[in-house]
Amino acid sequence: MADIFDVIADGTRRDILRLLLDRSSAGQNGTSVSQIVHELGVSQPTVSKHLKVLREAELVSVREEGQHRYYSLSPEPLDEIDDWIVPFLAADEDVAALTTASSLPDSAAHAADVVGRAAASAKHALENALRKLPGR
Structure with a gap:
């Protein structure tokens, strides 16, 4: 597993974590990649790359529904x-x-x-x- 400090050193990953935190606090059960792309104004490949790093660090969990993936914050790390x-x-x-x-x-x-x-x-x-x- 990557060093947690390296994982959160990237500003885009911190923005994704903050967005997921805000959405979970608002009672949403997962946020789609397209919602993250829209909120942050970055490309889908960029978001996917950062979500992969966050998944590997176990900072996010993913739930699949059909072709859609919904991400949630896993703050334990x-x-x-x-x-x-x-x-x-x-x-x-x-x-x-x-x-x-x-x-x-x-x-x-x-x-x-x-x-x-x-x-x-x-x-x-x-x-x-x-x-x-x-x-x-």
């Missing part, structure tokens, strides 16, 4: 990116906490830091758990 980037986001939160904490008493700053870290960790764990539920 993005967990690898999420796991990689969260520590960097936490580092940003630490810097923000330090600048805010200077105006708080030490005990309040420490409590705020502990609560903030716990909330961020719980949010991350909950989002990962929800993504793994069937039908999500």
Whole structure:
């Protein structure tokens, strides 16, 4: 399988993923190649080439109905990116906490830091758990 970072490095593939996310959020059960071509304004061969890469990376699933293929987002492989980037986001939160904490008493700053870290960790764990539920 291709490195997930290489797969999402291409802007057209990110546009396709965003389109599929938006459509799934709107309750659509799959998006045809022709709909993707129309929405993005790129050629059908270009879309097909990128969909092949996304399929191989397991970021999209395909459902066939007759001669039509409908693509849906499969976000599970993005967990690898999420796991990689969260520590960097936490580092940003630490810097923000330090600048805010200077105006708080030490005990309040420490409590705020502990609560903030716990909330961020719980949010991350909950989002990962929800993504793994069937039908999500």
